[in-house]
Amino acid sequence: MLYAHEVILNELAQGRRSTTEGIEWFESLPEDDQRKTLLALVADARAATSRRQSRYRDLGSAACF
Known part of the structure; x- marks a missing residue:
């Protein structure tokens, strides 16, 4: 279950809410x-970065074989 702030941040990230709406809400x-x-938001950004780095490491490893 998502918390209200997670839903709103998700909608902002998807462009379903305007930046102005996000600023006013925040x-x-x-x-x-x-x-x-x-x-x-910081935790989500770190998780996304970690997943992206992991994916690139996986692709690099696969390219070695």
């Missing part, structure tokens, strides 16, 4: 929720 959050949202 600025309307209490400071603690802004912090939690940023931490979730």
Whole structure:
């Protein structure tokens, strides 16, 4: 189950919400929720980077054979 902030971040990433909507939404959050949202965004970015690096390593290994 996704949390509300995860759904909104996902919609922003997919272009289903405008950047202006995202900024307005984020600025309307209490400071603690802004912090939690940023931490979730950082975690998602790190996970995406890790998956991408892993995929490239896998492709590089396959090319060696």
